[in-house]
Amino acid sequence: MPDTIKYLLDESRLPRTWYNIQADLPVPLPPVLHPGTKKPIGPDDLAPLFPMALIAQEVSLEREIEIPGPVREIYRQWRPSPLFRARRLEKALQTPARIYYKWEGVSPAGSHKPNTAVPQAFYNREAGIRRIATETGAGQWGSSLAFAGALFGIDVTVFMVRVSYNQKPYRRALMETWGARCIASPSNETDSGRAILAQRADHPGSLGIAISEAVEVAAKSDETKYALGSVLNHVLMHQTVIGVEAIEQFEMANDYPDIVVGCTGGGSNFAGIAFPFIGAQLRGGKKVKVIAVEPAACPSLTRGKYAYDFGDTSHLTPLVKMHTLGSTFTPPGFHAGGLRYHGMAPLVSHVQELGLIESKAYHQTTCFAAGLQFARTEGILPAPEANHAVRGAIDEAIRCREEGVSRSILFNLCGHGHFDMQAYMDYNAGLLTDQSYSPEELALALSGLPSVS
């Protein structure tokens, strides 16, 4: 068997539709609530933040939603993305498992994030919007929206979590090269940011705070909308282009996954690869074991509470039902900045409650060890976030070896680590340590959950 096995779809097979798991759910998703009335919100409540086309996608129950032509045009620059069989990794692990990975680092921004940045920029431009504010953690999302903004002529302002802003100046430079403005969060540019800084001038920031700042900017301006890189239903749906392609590629491979693995921060890359397989199962297809891998230092799915909570720290967003560590929870500054979010996408939380997925938490050093082994066998350097999925997949492959069973394992390699080299330097030098949150802080953050009858 050859060393490199690549399943590449012809571009005529670029998906024409995204997959909406809401159409197949046996129990519908709990509604989004207004924080004042605690009643379900309507489209008008979201209109200050999003163009109507995206609000419609957020609540749609249609199974397939057409990908607009101009979005497919841009997708075609790097999509369909390749599916690889990791033969060299399999040999190194001496496993009978068949390991496959979907490689999303081929996008210009280097991750899966452009899959939703491009349609979000498109729908905003269709609605005549010229300015978008957003937040970013490690910068994967902010740079992807900067890229999409450059293509559609939209000004992009990015509030970047301060710890990442300082750790990753080159991610910031990338956003600026694409023409976006990048601000360390918490900042002095918003009431939310100023309130946080008044409490703690050296606050490291969090995704929850950066969301507050971006939402505030959008809510206060008629000309500016807001965009979110994960968590929301429409964002997860845009990412399903990954899994829809993977299903076709497994047909080429004459195989089908027994296990699907993705890393989870807000949940979008995980949903992107997993939901089309879960949907097939819900419609009578083969049962697949689906594993969400999250950081042990920010374990919303494994240690959070399934409850209504705010999406941001300053409580400007509606209430959504999700696995949450509490909206004031500030995770430690570990290197997978894209996974440092207090909550989990409502759809991912819901499918876990329905027993359709499992979740698992790992500390960062074991994830970097997996990433290094992957880089030295498969040649690709994964992002710290992606290393969580690599770890999860390798552990399943080791289990196959121990049990003497050949299973088919698919994981999403959601991005490259080219802007995360400081983390690899620290790891190579033995300086990287595991990090934990304080149990007291978690208890405090959870005690502040809003009461919803």
Next chain:
Amino acid sequence: MPDTIKYLLDESRLPRTWYNIQADLPVPLPPVLHPGTKKPIGPDDLAPLFPMALIAQEVSLEREIEIPGPVREIYRQWRPSPLFRARRLEKALQTPARIYYKWEGVSPAGSHKPNTAVPQAFYNREAGIRRIATETGAGQWGSSLAFAGALFGIDVTVFMVRVSYNQKPYRRALMETWGARCIASPSNETDSGRAILAQRADHPGSLGIAISEAVEVAAKSDETKYALGSVLNHVLMHQTVIGVEAIEQFEMANDYPDIVVGCTGGGSNFAGIAFPFIGAQLRGGKKVKVIAVEPAACPSLTRGKYAYDFGDTSHLTPLVKMHTLGSTFTPPGFHAGGLRYHGMAPLVSHVQELGLIESKAYHQTTCFAAGLQFARTEGILPAPEANHAVRGAIDEAIRCREEGVSRSILFNLCGHGHFDMQAYMDYNAGLLTDQSYSPEELALALSGLPSVS
């Protein structure tokens, strides 16, 4: 016409052979000379440095040389690389030109360099070699050989030009992540390095010095061979996989280039895209205008002398006839570190002497302006080296607009700039300046050329 036009060859059309331009040259390449006897060297003279298979390729006159199966296996991870039509750039330039670019940044190391790193590692392993020493400028080559070494189980030691070693710690981290050892050059590990440091303790280094160090290590050890990332005939030939694919992709596009542009440091990526087109022309095909673009701060093709010279600073290599600024010339520390070499590949120099190519020099700020325009239209962030080719192509496209003529322009986008963000930060902040060598230093370096009757 759609915005994204991508010409993607099915992997069954991955080239089976490299193209050797020596078979088609109307005048043979001047011989390589022994520095002592000034007589042509034989294969045995090179045997301490290279495995015999590569020495045979260096002097072969066969037109097509088979790519070994295990090399094609690894190529298939990212090859055939895509050819894009730059529609959004064309629109921004309002040019009637048809601009195409071959995108080599899709390799795991992010440039064209693995095209030769992989076969070099392969032939060394076939010869039983377990250790390779090499040099690197910006780190594109060193990281590519580190990648190839990891795949073939070869220990790689990289002497990295000190100015780049300091400017680009993350390139170094990448090499280390793939398992290579990376040393700042000039170093205390070799006689060559110690001699340079004795003259100037803070010497910024140069490719010529780093080559001396790596050659010395290889020459002194029976177990270690040497590898070069450019300049030599076999290296340029491995890169022709780029142009061989491009010819097929132009058939798909129903077009053929009028102009081919590449940037030149040692000359390998330029030769890779240009030689197959020049060869077709030499065999009676269409005449193509071929432009080599080099940095004005290290202008070997436009300002160097065509003469026999050493490939390295400490004069450990044989003498080759090439365009040279003198082997002791130390170019200023501009950001396109991959182009900071005193000489030009003998084959590229030779085809310029034969009138088959033109050359052109640009300062770095105008190249970064071109790179920024490319990033904001096409979405891809080029390496500083590649920005020279982008500049050259854009200027030809502007000329088409001014002349009202639609020409077909192909350029090689040889790598991404993910490890060069400091340069973009400086450029975005207005801190990047053009740099020049001192005319006195150039005159001094040229006065030291060895005399060959």
